[in-house]
Amino acid sequence: MVLVPGLTIGLSGKIDGGYLNNLSSGWTPRFSEENVRQTFTSSAASLLDDFHIDGFRVDLTDAIHSNAWLNYNGAYIGSATQFGCKFLRELCRTVKMINPNAFLIAEDYTGWSAMTQSPDQGGIGFDAIWYVDFYHHLIGDGDYGDSYAKLLKIAGFGAPGPLNFDYFTGALLATQYNAVAYHESHDQAGNATDTERAIVTAVNSAPLVGATRSFAEGRCRFAFGMAALSAGTPMFLMGEEIGAAKYFKTDTFAQNKEDLIGQRTGDGKFLFRFYQDLIRFVLATPAARSRQIDVIYHHNGNRVIAYTRSTATQKLLILASLNDTPFSNGYVISTDSWRLPSGGWREVFNSDAAIYGGDNIGNAGATLQVNNGEVSAVIPAHGFVVMQNIS
Numbered sequence: 001m002v003l004v005p006g007l008t009i010g011l012s013g014k015i016d017g018g019y020l021n022n023l024s025s026g027w028t029p030r031f032s033e034e035n036v037r038q039t040f041t042s043s044a045a046s047l048l049d050d051f052h053i054d055g056f057r058v059d060l061t062d063a064i065h066s067n068a069w070l071n072y073n074g075a076y077i078g079s080a081t082q083f084g085c086k087f088l089r090e091l092c093r094t095v096k097m098i099n100p101n102a103f104l105i106a107e108d109y110t111g112w113s114a115m116t117q118s119p120d121q122g123g124i125g126f127d128a129i130w131y132v133d134f135y136h137h138l139i140g141d142g143d144y145g146d147s148y149a150k151l152l153k154i155a156g157f158g159a160p161g162p163l164n165f166d167y168f169t170g171a172l173l174a175t176q177y178n179a180v181a182y183h184e185s186h187d188q189a190g191n192a193t194d195t196e197r198a199i200v201t202a203v204n205s206a207p208l209v210g211a212t213r214s215f216a217e218g219r220c221r222f223a224f225g226m227a228a229l230s231a232g233t234p235m236f237l238m239g240e241e242i243g244a245a246k247y248f249k250t251d252t253f254a255q256n257k258e259d260l261i262g263q264r265t266g267d268g269k270f271l272f273r274f275y276q277d278l279i280r281f282v283l284a285t286p287a288a289r290s291r292q293i294d295v296i297y298h299h300n301g302n303r304v305i306a307y308t309r310s311t312a313t314q315k316l317l318i319l320a321s322l323n324d325t326p327f328s329n330g331y332v333i334s335t336d337s338w339r340l341p342s343g344g345w346r347e348v349f350n351s352d353a354a355i356y357g358g359d360n361i362g363n364a365g366a367t368l369q370v371n372n373g374e375v376s377a378v379i380p381a382h383g384f385v386v387m388q389n390i391s
Helices: 034-051 078-098 130-138 149-155 165-174 210-228 269-284
Strands: 018-021 057-058 102-104 128-130 179-182 233-235 292-299 306-310 317-323 325-332 343-350 367-370 372-378 383-389
Touching: 034 078, 034 343, 057 078, 078 102, 078 292, 130 149, 130 165, 130 210, 130 317, 130 383, 149 210, 165 292, 165 306, 179 210, 210 233, 210 317, 210 383, 269 343, 317 325, 317 372, 367 372, 372 383
Parallel strands: 057 102, 102 128, 128 179, 179 233
Antiparallel strands: 292 306, 306 317, 317 383, 325 372, 343 367, 343 383
């Protein structure tokens, strides 16, 4: 279990005769003063040393290294952002000095590559960036028009038709670049406009009973699978593992609490087992934890995507579909032979297994043959199978 608390920045102060607006909390701390910077770094040091936490996620780092406008006249104060960068470097250096293995995540939307570069090379020093575009392509909300795939949201309408897996392909490939890949966060579970829990999105807010819940859980298994089997660092919001459906809102959290422990053996038991087993699989499988990823196939009309994860000695093939019916007679994937080596590939994970509440449609653990970059495999409805190269 990794505990990564958020770090919220306060301590506003005047600069150049006025208060600075960071476009987030509205007020920017005076990072030019050493005692202000030390307040935050010493607090982080205490959490590491006294409470033995595993790392930090720093909230909206854009507001620290990029946003600094005077409230009273809108003038941009570039020197303030320079001191914001100085603070972030000092924070990262301090954390890594105390615990070199501590994990540092930045919620950053600027695309600035220096965020994950070493401070010794002019960078800031974070290990990974929260990759919100992955969420928008995989899940989606109503704020971004047609610029994102929004796979789960569109599938949740229940109508047949193509999905923009070509859009999602780029997001999946980009997870190899120090990204935190997620299908749900506190912002996208009810706090941001037109968002709700993933299981609600999966069936367009229909009642979660009977066949509707089965469809919802299948699509949610697909969503978490894409994050967990991406080349990034996977993340999910508490409650997704049992199919929590209530809004996760900052101002109504107490009223919307769900029985996360009780649902492990209740309505959420199938999803909970799926999360357990997939996490165990990723932890035990080096190729699933590598940064090597290659999307070898996608088909918008059939709602299918196929990609590989690799190490020098192990290769996985993930075959996934958001189609509402399975490809029970086999689906042919064809690519260059160097991208999909010939030989035997054994099914090692099936999201549609009966123990996860699925229909048990897959390849029954069989070893399939790849010849000249081509393989035919059963792919379940709204699910995925994982094949491992055994030759």
